[in-house]
Amino acid sequence: MKINKVAKAGTLESNDIMIMVMPNDKGGVELQLESIVMKQFGNQIKSTILEKIKEMNVEDIIIKAQDKGALDYTIKSRIQTAIERAM
Template sequence: MELKVVASAGTLESSDIQIIIEPSENGIAIELESTVKAQFGDQIENVITETLKSLNVESVKVFVNDKGAIDPVIKSRVQTAVYRSAECNDYKWM
């Protein structure tokens, strides 16, 4: 999927995650801030990466501010940000 604009999804509320993505030319780059980074940082990055790959996004810069979100919330926020960035209204939720 081709990303066109900077887009975001999510909030900074407890148990949520804010995802901001922007188009890039240099593969997938993730900048993660999280209240649980020491315990779950690798898992959060894996969920984000796998969700991006499932949407055929190969080049993107992702800014993440996590407040303890669970995997399904992370996945849905990434999907929403990608669809917004691609300016796509044909949602194929997984």
């Protein structure tokens, strides 16, 4: 699947994550992550985001994520919503 436009999902409130997706003209998947729990869970958050993108067969995407302590199911739902909005 291809991303056609910029889209967002989520909030910057506690226990949530703000996801912004946009087309990547250079190709491939690019992830930019900021998190208040980066030291403890940064690798897990990145893995969860990339896993959901792969599951949805999305190519050529830039993802900007600002995490405020969201759980995995919240991260997955925000990614899915942002991608669906961008199509």
